[in-house]
Amino acid sequence: MRALLLWAALIAPATAAEAPKTFADHTRSLAPQTGFIELWRDADKGRVLLSVRELGQPFLLTTSLPYALGSNDVGLDRAQAGEGKVVRFQKFGNRLFLVQENTRFVARSADADERNAVAESFAGAVLWSGDILASEGARHLVDFSSFLLADQHGVVQRLADTKQGAYRIDERRSAVLPAEAKAFPDNIELEALLTFAGPGSGEYVRQVAADPASLSMRQHISMVRLPDNGYQPRRYHPFSGGIDTAYYDFATPLASSLDVRWQIRHRLEKGGKPIVYYLDRGAPEPVRSALLEGARWWSAAFEKAGYKDGFRVELMPEGADPADVRYNVITWVHRATRGWSYGNAITDPRTGQIIRGAVTLGSQRVRQDILIAEALLAPYGKTAAVERRKLAEQMALARLRQLSAHEVGHTLGFAHNFAASRHGNGSVMDYPHPVLKLGADGGIDLQDAYGVGVGAWDEYLVKYVYGDFGSGEAEANALAKLRSDARAAGLQYVSDNDARAQGAAHPNGLLWDFGPDALKTWDQLGAIRRRALDNFSFDVLPDERQVGELEARLVPVYLLQRYQGEAVARLLAGGEYESATSADIRAGRAAAGVKTTPAATQRAAIARLAETLRAEYLALPAGLLDQLSPPAAGFDRNKEYFGTRMSAVFDALSAAETGAAQTAGFLFDASRLNRLYWQHARDAAMPGTGEIIDAALASTWKRNSVPGKLGGGEAVQLAANWVVLDALLQVVDGGKLHTNVDADLRQQLRSLAGWLKANPGKGTTAASRAQAADHVLRYLADPRSVKLRALPTIPPGAPI
Incomplete structure (x- = not known):
């Protein structure tokens, strides 16, 4: 008995130490923050504790970056919002799991078995798990710090995708920030300092980071109560101009689409x-x-x-x-x-x-x-220096007003409408080019470069997305009338999917254009470009700027028609069409099919684009060339400059190649050539691929001699010629042409080679023609034996 008592005395302290701790044990000296989820900030241990009560109850989880990287090219910006996820806590044994629901596949049904069948068919995700520190009835206490210290925003993946290297979180140089933890009735806000360790060799991280091998940022986590059932969702319509959220609902009737879309x-x-x-x-x-x-x-x-x-x-x-x-x-x-x-x-x-x-x-x-x-x-x-400087600042601020309205519009649920510029200041949801004019004195007028206020399309957007029309049939009828009235007023809607591709077909879905007539605006901008180039001098550059920046300011002037050039190219095999439903077509509220651009308009577009391949368009005035100086000591060229193969000095041939590449890219886009071929096959009166290529070659390889008064004109023309040939070979080699279109282009190239041999020319022209003929024939005989040249890199224009 004495031995048993002694044994009991020896093991008593150990038993007491192993007794489960309570909420009070873990949170002693910590003040609770009550809210959507109760939390405790433990500054001494650098952690945040959560009291989870509602297991299985879904809520919204999202991230942001209060402190970020600062690189546009990587795209990890201050205050950047992350993806929203529907999650819930679940208990398994003595651990809590944070589980993400798969909201893309659902069954909106009153039948629990039907709902479960879909939930069990598509994988969810476990985002985190942690040990339960203490439980009191339905409440479970967890240390949530390990979740906060993990890369929830996707920084590592973003760095890898932009080729900055393989980074990982360094836990010893990362910390939960308890002081930033806050609880409110419908949300809690949490934050951590994360340090990402990596090679530090990427171009973009080297541009911005104090130490590119050690990137310190902050990750913010918001956990938000989902809204109640008092909100009335609105069905998305393709002509609404809005942004949708979508999921597949397997509980819809068999004749209905699984694809359910709501207007945000x-x-x-x-x-x-x-x-x-x-x-x-x-x-x-x-x-x-x-x-x-x-x-x-x-x-x-x-x-x-x-x-x-x-x-x-x-x-x-x-x-x-x-x-x-x-x-x-x-x-x-x-x-x-x-x-x-x-x-x-x-x-x-x-x-x-x-x-x-x-x-x-x-x-x-x-x-x-x-x-x-x-x-x-x-x-x-x-x-008029003071007045002009003031006008420049006023133009920039006018653009900022429009930009602010535009981006807020997206967060209100509104998509881009790139057709709105056909109606002047038709919508802030378009991308606006400054409206440029020549004044009565021949000077460039920027007085009304950007519009003021929202446009007719924007007023339609707000009425359509936010108007109160009741529900059911009354709402559907009111929205249908709004769409019908908008079309009757001449409002068109063309958004990203039909506008951004270089070979897009809709002639009105254009980024950074202006005016109702693409050809008229092209001519207007052409006159302004010529005026600006003829008068270009150091008067465009502030006194304190280094001399090399003059070249950087030349770039947007030289390429002034870049976006209107795309508008002109969009006329080639272009066609208007509408976003609608079959009900709209049957009711006569919208038209089906594609309305092709008239042949005469297409041919006018071909003529204008072909002119941009001529030395007269591409060559710079001698007086301007004589002023361009290399970047000053301590300054380098960057992507805002033209490329150069002449070391430090300005390379006029590279500038000409850039201009030619822009036009060649529009003319020889594979999807555009395929459409040209088909429209000509259906109607021989319409332009086809041969007409496009003939026009381009007539302005380049097959043109007569360049006027001698154009200094360096022959060299500039030959530079453009080679870009045109390279672009043609690239599109043939790209594998995106229909086989019969490919055959046509190969025959055109074969004919060109024959013409070049039959018309050798003189001097440097003769050398280029002989080499071009040989280049084409060798490629056609054995493509693998010829290394095709990439087209020149065009300095960025957008965003403006």
């Missing part, structure tokens, strides 16, 4: 809370006022739709956390180079209800607008 939109009810956006306090003046003004343009459209004071834009309250998912935020983002701006919406994937709007505005875009304005106005000379 904020919850807005008459007499209810307005939609409020907050502008980043980091935006300086006069930028701040321009951004506020532009974003507020939407207020008028909401008022017309019946929502007085339904939309507001304010400056972010001082001290507020812009990463807090409760705020719709317009963020002024800095990067090392100019780049795109974005408007993202975090939505409830079940209904399309917008939870949060997140706008990212790149700060360097406005500087590009000023650069273009200064390159056109030459405001640093002796004539």
Whole structure:
């Protein structure tokens, strides 16, 4: 008995130590934050504890980057919103799992077995698991730090995709930030400092990081209660102009589509809370006022739709956390180079209800607008210098107002409409080119370069997406009438899928164009380009800028017609068509099929584009050439310059090759050539591929001698000739042509080789013609024996 008592005494302390700890044991001295999920901030141990009560209850999880990389090319921007995921906590044994639902495949059915059958058919994902520290009834305490310290935003993948190398999180140089953890009734906000270790050899990380082998950023996590059932979703329609969210619903009737699409939109009810956006306090003046003004343009459209004071834009309250998912935020983002701006919406994937709007505005875009304005106005000379500089800044701020309205529009649920420019200031959801004119004095006029306020299409968008029309048949009829009225008013809708490709067919779905007539605007811009080149001098460059920057300012002037050139090319085998449903066609609200561009218009387009391949268009004035200087000591060329094969000095041949490559890319796009072939096959009166190639060759290889007064004209022409030949061989070699189109082009090339041999020319022209004929014949005989040249890299134009 004495031995048993002694044994009991020896093991008693160990037994007590192994007793389960309670909530109070783990949270002693920590103040709870009550909210959607109760949390404790443990600053001493660098962790965040969560009390999870509602197991199995879905909620929304999303990420953002309060501190980011600063590289437009990588695309990890400050305040960048991540993907929204529907998740839930589940308990297995003594561990909690965070499970992501597969919201792309569902069964919206009252039958639980039917719902389960779909859920069991498609894989979900376990995003995290952790040990339960303590349980009290339905409450379970977990340390959520390991989730916060993992790459939830996808930084590592993004770095790999942009070829910056293989990075990983260095846990010893990463930390949970308990002080940033906050709990609110419908959301909690959590944050961590993450350090990504990697090779540090990537071009883009070397441009921006303090140490490219050690990238420190912050990851913000928002966990949000899903909205209640009071929201009324709206069916997406292809002519709505809106953005949709979609899933496959296996509970739909057999004759119905599985593909269910809802319009994304904020919850807005008459007499209810307005939609409020907050502008980043980091935006300086006069930028701040321009951004506020532009974003507020939407207020008028909401008022017309019946929502007085339904939309507001304010400056972010001082001290507020812009990463807090409760705020719709317009963020002024800095990067090392100019780049795109974005408007993202975090939505409830079940209904399309917008939870949060997140706008990212790149700060360097406005500087590009000023650069273009200064390159056109030459405001640093002796004539009207102050007035011209002021006009350049006014143009840039006008563009900022439009940009602010545009990106906010995306977060309201509105898609691009690239056909709106056919109606002047038809929509802020188009990409606007500055409207340029020649004044009565022959000078370039930028006075009304950008529109003011939202357009007719924007007012339609707000009415269609947010208008209150009741429900059921009443709503469907009201929306159908809105669509019919919009079409009757001449409004067209062409968005990204039908506009962005180089060989896109719709002649009105154009980025960065202006005016109702593509050919007329082409001519207008051509006169402005010639005027700007003839007067181009150091008067376009501020006093303190290094001399090499003159060349960088030449680029947007030399390529001034780049987007209107695409508009002209879109006329070739182009055709108008509508986004509609079969009900719209049967009811006569929309037309079926494709309305082909008339032959005469197509031939006028061919003539204009062919002219851009001639030395007279591509050669620069002698006076301009004589002013161009290499970059000053300490400065280098970058992607905003033309390429050069002449070391430090300006390469006029590379500039000409760039201009020719732009036109050749439009003319010899495979999808465009396929359409040209087919339209001619159906109707011999329409242009075909042969007509396009004949026009290009007549302006290049087969043209008569270049006028002697054009200094260096023959060399410039030969440079363009080779680009045209390279582009033709590239499209034949690309494998995207129909076989019969490919055969036609090969015969055209064979004929060209014969013509070049029969017409050898003289001097340097003779040398190029002989080599070109040999090059073509060797390729046609054995493509593998010939290394094709890539077309020149064109300096970036967009975003402007």
